[in-house]
Amino acid sequence: MPVTRDDVLHIAELARLGIDAARADELTKELSAILSHMEVLSQVDTAAVSTTAGVGTGGTPLRPDVGVPGVPSAALASVAPAMRDGFFIVPRLATHEDSSESGA
Amino acid sequence: MSVDNYTQLGAAQIASSVRAGESSPADMVRASFKRAGEIGAGSDELNIFLHADEKASVEEAEEMQPRIRNATDIGVLAGVPVAIKDNIATLGLPTTCASKILRGYVSPFEATAVARLRANGALVVAKTNMDEFAMGSSTENSAFGPTRNPVDVRCVPGGSSGGSAAAVAAGITPIALGSETGGSVRQPAAFCGVVGVKPTYGRVSRYGLVAFASSLDQIGVLGRTVDDAALGLEAIAGFDKMDSTSSDADVPIYRLSALGKPAPEARNPDTEAIRIGRSPVPLPPPPSATTLDGVVIGKPKEYFPESLDPEIRRVCERALDRFRSMGASIRDVSLPRSPLAIPVYYILAPAEASSNLARFDGVRYGLRVDPGKGLKAMYEATRSEGFGPEVTRRILLGTYVLSAGYYDAYYKKAQAVRTLIADDFRAVFTSGVHAIFTPTTPTTAFPIGAISDPYEMYLNDIFTVTANLAGVPAISVPIGRVRRLPVGGQIITAHFDEYAMFRVAYALEAGLGAEAHQ
Numbered sequence: 001m002p003v004t005r006d007d008v009l010h011i012a013e014l015a016r017l018g019i020d021a022a023r024a025d026e027l028t029k030e031l032s033a034i035l036s037h038m039e040v041l042s043q044v045d046t047a048a049v050s051t052t053a054g055v056g057t058g059g060t061p062l063r064p065d066v067g068v069p070g071v072p073s074a075a076l077a078s079v080a081p082a083m084r085d086g087f088f089i090v091p092r093l094a095t096h097e098d099s100s101e102s103g104a
Numbered sequence: 105m106s107v108d109n110y111t112q113l114g115a116a117q118i119a120s121s122v123r124a125g126e127s128s129p130a131d132m133v134r135a136s137f138k139r140a141g142e143i144g145a146g147s148d149e150l151n152i153f154l155h156a157d158e159k160a161s162v163e164e165a166e167e168m169q170p171r172i173r174n175a176t177d178i179g180v181l182a183g184v185p186v187a188i189k190d191n192i193a194t195l196g197l198p199t200t201c202a203s204k205i206l207r208g209y210v211s212p213f214e215a216t217a218v219a220r221l222r223a224n225g226a227l228v229v230a231k232t233n234m235d236e237f238a239m240g241s242s243t244e245n246s247a248f249g250p251t252r253n254p255v256d257v258r259c260v261p262g263g264s265s266g267g268s269a270a271a272v273a274a275g276i277t278p279i280a281l282g283s284e285t286g287g288s289v290r291q292p293a294a295f296c297g298v299v300g301v302k303p304t305y306g307r308v309s310r311y312g313l314v315a316f317a318s319s320l321d322q323i324g325v326l327g328r329t330v331d332d333a334a335l336g337l338e339a340i341a342g343f344d345k346m347d348s349t350s351s352d353a354d355v356p357i358y359r360l361s362a363l364g365k366p367a368p369e370a371r372n373p374d375t376e377a378i379r380i381g382r383s384p385v386p387l388p389p390p391p392s393a394t395t396l397d398g399v400v401i402g403k404p405k406e407y408f409p410e411s412l413d414p415e416i417r418r419v420c421e422r423a424l425d426r427f428r429s430m431g432a433s434i435r436d437v438s439l440p441r442s443p444l445a446i447p448v449y450y451i452l453a454p455a456e457a458s459s460n461l462a463r464f465d466g467v468r469y470g471l472r473v474d475p476g477k478g479l480k481a482m483y484e485a486t487r488s489e490g491f492g493p494e495v496t497r498r499i500l501l502g503t504y505v506l507s508a509g510y511y512d513a514y515y516k517k518a519q520a521v522r523t524l525i526a527d528d529f530r531a532v533f534t535s536g537v538h539a540i541f542t543p544t545t546p547t548t549a550f551p552i553g554a555i556s557d558p559y560e561m562y563l564n565d566i567f568t569v570t571a572n573l574a575g576v577p578a579i580s581v582p583i584g585r586v587r588r589l590p591v592g593g594q595i596i597t598a599h600f601d602e603y604a605m606f607r608v609a610y611a612l613e614a615g616l617g618a619e620a621h622q
Contacts, residue, residue: 041448055574071213093479
């Protein structure tokens, strides 16, 4: 099940990673090579086997349904690229110049 | 006691000296930085540290002095310098995960494991280099350059906790924290000739550990000796309300396991406060012919394949002989699905990573690269510039195996085979085997730059990754050298049976003596 260049570009978009053309070609080969080693799993009969999502032994305990203090906004501001009035500032979802390119 | 022989002191000796007033915490911190300078821990040599501040560390140590004079709650690690892997959040020192995307980031909160070390009297002296976001087996994937192995500077220290292993191997700190997803504490411990322990999944809180693959991640401890690792783990283990996967199972006094007897029943409720009040119990006498009486050690054939380096096999057999001479019996066992562990791991871990690392988007913290073309372009530019090649590769791999059309064939299949791998361990441990012994790694440390194929690098984890998939505890102990490079032996026990794991590890270390480093 080799990975195609289109696959790489598609999953890169899903993962919000900009990949240039040369790197896309390299990644196509690398991911195909890695996934070829995974094919061995298809030979294992798991029809009657349950899946394991985690190995914790305590389940998922619930804490009391009460509010807890959040991280103070001053602490957030110390690490945030841009904040104003307690809100994170981000670029516009799309600009007029690039609305078609961004797909928005 | 003099600090002149600092590099030879175990954590318990340092704590005893500090408690007795023979030396001060500041003496120990200065000795740690002196050693770092002597051995060349800086970025132009071994490149062990990503962040260290001697002045601030000495000041912190001096502030501890009155607490030692006046209080009894100093903890088992009073005055012990420790190093912390740079994916574990620390107040006052950056936490970058060795990634450009978090360059300069200082966490506004502290990891529970670090807070517990401090509560037990330990002093954080450095954040250590690592593979970016813990993705790697050589510490070559750091955005800030590779760490070199103190045993042989031409070689890698292993990874991803390579900086922590190197700090301990170089004698800078007797204890360091690392983290494991597939062997990232045990493999570098083996490569650097130190002890590395991965506890049971849930034994140690991950609050403040930057998430890579949440169903696998655990904080672990590297130590100069088994005793250092035992004291370090005891200090950080136990329930934490900040991590819903942490267990409330009692934390035994692991040092008692060195006496060669089963774990005593807990007489008091196990609480963090009680553990902080403990003093190290005395170390036991040397091992005898009865130290491991009644202990059954499994030798799984899948971990001793025909292709195993004959010299690594030889030192493993020597270790097994020591077990026999201390009264243990060796039983051939099988973990038949272990050869499938690497494919399973390299589907599940990247899948989880692709989700966990979505948070690094240039919005709330870390790097932002904004080309001025809207939000999506900012996301892509930030992540492309911020993540290195291996992290990018794994995010894409994880995104692929989770995407429509491939989810069942890869991700769901890997989850099912993970069940089978865990079942294998359960079957061995319920058959009367107390501990499993294997080589930690198939090779010794390799030269920097020697492995360029990603999958070949992944195979470094072949003997360690199964314990992560099954969630069981495991420890790597030095068992000898091959071509002058250290070899680690791995001891694996059942869930939450770190006590038995330490019992066997203490015995092996004492049984081998100087041979462990020959």
